[in-house]
Amino acid sequence: MREMWSYLSTNYQQILELLGQHIYLSIFSVLVAVIIGIPLGILISREPRLSKPILGVTNVVQAIPSLALLGFLIPFVGIGSTPAIVMVVLYSLLPIVKNTYTGLTNIDRDILEAAKGIGLTKSQTMRKIQLPLAFPMIMAGIRISAVTAVGLMTIAAFVGAGGLGYLVFSGVQTVDNAMILAGAIPACILALLIDFVVGKLETSLSYERTKKSGKKTSKKLILSFVSLIIIIGGVFAIYNKAHADEKIVIGSKNFSEQLILGNMLADLIENKTDIKVERKLNLGGSQVTFSALKNGDIDAYVEYTGTGLVNILNQPPANDPQKVYDYVQKEFNQKYGISLLKPLGFNNTYALAIRQDTATEYGLETISDLAKISGSLTMGPTIEFPNREDGLIGLTKAYNMQFKDVKAVDGGLRYTALENHKSDVIDAFSTDGLIQEFHLKVLKDDKGFFPPYYAVPIIKDETLKEHPELKQILNGLAGKLTDDKMRELNYKVDSLKQSPAKVAKEFLEKEGLMK
Structure with a gap:
């Protein structure tokens, strides 16, 4: 418990920033799901022949593992907040659509006949009779989706969207229970808080529906809130798109060594140029990071020659370090427009x-x-x-x-x-x-089975054409990291619980690579 409080007091600013990201992503996703889900529920209540296919699709989506869904989305929508939001929206649809449909179709037929008898049209019946009666069931679906969204959004860190999952993933990688709890506990509290708020909102709106003026007020309040969130999200997306070419995005995989190396690349560029650098660290494995590089979501990260040969290029393992490097360099350049810079010096086989x-x-x-x-x-x-x-x-x-x-x-x-x-x-x-x-x-690999895994920065050719100075800057790391040095840096993060950013900066300063 003492370690937990120590971590919180030291890193509270980062935790608050990640909490803010988590709240925004979760609420925005649920609102989008509500905007899509309620009309779908209304549609299938009016057109019963559509109920089976639409509910069937939402059920199938719910059954897909979240990480598999994210992996599928990356080639189409890239990394960052977009795939995370799409994933949560898809998972949130089932309870909203199903509860809306169930609430609307389980209304007493005598009430509907009475509405018809007094001359109400179908749309008037829906607006004045069905939706108000189905409201508690609809809100229950939204409530379930909102709470579930908070938990699902922890996986957003897997694709570089941030949120509290960043702390959970990092803590698991470094066996740091304090870091895991620093991410998990706020996420649990947030889920309970959202459940409480949505419950209060349901009670308030149910009460306001009995008063004409209250009904108008609550409608305006909800529409204003939804519009604000959508506008913020749209502006955020447009801004990111417009400024995508004005910065260098450095990525990394999801373990300590990669976090250290990602920070090194970013620090060098920031220190030696005026280029704005964005860090999208702690992504998934090779599939996620390399896909992000190919799609232009990141500009550079550190890869390993053996991984490039076997996992990305699907070639059999080879043992000659220079031949592996030359082959990967040639194929990456020809197939993907990606350049390999000089090896950093260590072999992380x-x-x-x-x-x-x-x-x-x-x-x-x-x-x-x-x-x-x-x-x-x-x-x-x-x-x-x-x-x-x-x-x-x-x-x-x-x-x-x-x-x-x-x-x-x-x-x-x-x-x-x-x-x-x-x-x-x-x-x-x-x-x-x-x-x-x-x-x-x-144990010694006495048959020499494992191929060489020399760490090497890889970067988009387009990025090098736009910023040719990056090649010399990043090649300044070439040969600076031996196996022993890298193991010592990893030890500082994994065992001494120092931050990867601090470890990276101190190494660069010690080696005289920073001004």
């Missing part, structure tokens, strides 16, 4: 790590030693490792090994699982700071 007691018990030094007893051990890798040719798929073939069980756990949590004896082997990166913190044994 895959490694297999085990506890010291496991190494002592079985006398393990190499991966070949591990292969002999792998059938009695459980592996707890990152989620993507079992599905990579340069990961578990190829590793099992090269070393003829088969683990008793494979339980994928992403981020820094796999280290916690290993320490708690929930797994026996994990995939690690050679520069991971958590290897040192958890005192793990790294």
